[in-house]
Amino acid sequence: MIRSAVLLLEEGNSSGVSMNSLFLVIVGTMLLVFLLRAALGYRKYKESLFPNIYENYLIDYYYKLNVLQNASKSAGLAKTIGTHRLVYSNLTDKNGRLVCQILTVLHSKGVFALAYLSTTGKISGKQTGDWMVKRKDGDQVKTYRIANPAVYLKEYNTHLSQVLEGKEVQYAVALKDKCDISDIHINYPVVHYSEVSDLIRNADCGYGLNDTEIEELFVKLGGKQ
Numbered sequence: 001m002i003r004s005a006v007l008l009l010e011e012g013n014s015s016g017v018s019m020n021s022l023f024l025v026i027v028g029t030m031l032l033v034f035l036l037r038a039a040l041g042y043r044k045y046k047e048s049l050f051p052n053i054y055e056n057y058l059i060d061y062y063y064k065l066n067v068l069q070n071a072s073k074s075a076g077l078a079k080t081i082g083t084h085r086l087v088y089s090n091l092t093d094k095n096g097r098l099v100c101q102i103l104t105v106l107h108s109k110g111v112f113a114l115a116y117l118s119t120t121g122k123i124s125g126k127q128t129g130d131w132m133v134k135r136k137d138g139d140q141v142k143t144y145r146i147a148n149p150a151v152y153l154k155e156y157n158t159h160l161s162q163v164l165e166g167k168e169v170q171y172a173v174a175l176k177d178k179c180d181i182s183d184i185h186i187n188y189p190v191v192h193y194s195e196v197s198d199l200i201r202n203a204d205c206g207y208g209l210n211d212t213e214i215e216e217l218f219v220k221l222g223g224k225q
Contacts, residue, residue, distance in 0.1 A: 049116045049174060052196045053077065053086070053103070072223055080201045081107045083211050085218040091115075091152045100149040102156060104221060106214045110205025111164060113156065114196065115149040116174040123175065124183035125150075131184070149173050150186040163220050168205045172196075 045057055054061040055076035065071040072086045084107035091099045105112040125131030125148055133144040153171050160169055172189040174196050175181055184190045191199055209217070 047176070048118070049103070049193050049196060052193050055079075072218065076197070077105075077107075077200065080197070081105075081109070083108060083214060085214055085223060087218065087221045087223050089156070089222075091149075091156060093147060099147040099152050102153075104160070105200055105203070106209060106217050106221075107200075108208055108210075108214075109203060110207055110209060111160070111167065111169045111217070112200055112203040112205075113153070113160065113169055113171050114174055114199075115153050115156075115171070116193070116196075117146075117149060118176065119146060120176055120178050122180035122183070125186070127151075127186045150188060153188065160221075163217065167207060170203045170205055172199055174199075 041062065042057055045051065045061065050061055051057070053076070054071075054074050060075045061071060064073075073084065074086065077084055077086075084105060087104040087106070089102045089104065091102060093099050100115045100117050103114045103116065105114070119133055121133045121135030121144075123131055123133050123146075127148075127150050129148060130145045131148050133146055134141055135144065136142075150173065153173070157169060157171070161167075172191060173184075173186065174191050174193055177192045177194050179192070181190050181192070189199065
């Protein structure tokens with residue numbers, strides 16, 4: 001009886017060890033997949049607007065976006081503007097093609113909306129009409145026509161004004177640091193990606209939003225709590 005009890009105890013311990021090992025293998029595999037996927041996405045992240053919004057790639061951006069599925073708060077921005085919410089929107093033309101993306105920042109000093117493009121080259125344009133992009137393609141310099149984000153910002157303002165009940169919104173347009181933006185002349189500030197964090201920090205619409213108002217507007221704009 002004693003020997004049987006000892007054997008059963010040893011078998012139980014062996015089963016427990018096996019289960020623990022299996023659990024560690026599963027967790028390790030999941031972690032490895034997470035890190036591999038994160039590594040694959042880092043280059044795209046590095047060339048995007050997001051390093052100027054989020055404090056770091058792995059936790060503040062990738063983990064929140066892909067695991068929590070909620071990147072509406074930035075640890076980096078929290079240190080400079082306090083309580084805030086971020087809303088990302090895609091603006092498309094009548095054919096459903098992506099024109100530009102908009103980041104709307106809700107914070108204690110009001111609402112700031114940024115249209116950002118991933119285009120590179122020398123860009124020229126005005127408040128109305130298409131913009132022109134000159135970019136080297138091999139040995140040739142080619143000219144491309146792109147939709148004017150300022151036009152779509154005006155449309156977005158109509159939508160935003162209804163949600164905000166007439167409150168003022170500060171707008172800007174951002175392009176990659178490699179872009180030549182010296183020939184863009186519109187009614188909004190035009191900056192490089194690297195200037196965006198300072199632009200958000202200094203934005204002041206002349207009115208304040210408390211934490212409750214920020215959350216309410218966030219939900220109205222389609223954000224998920």
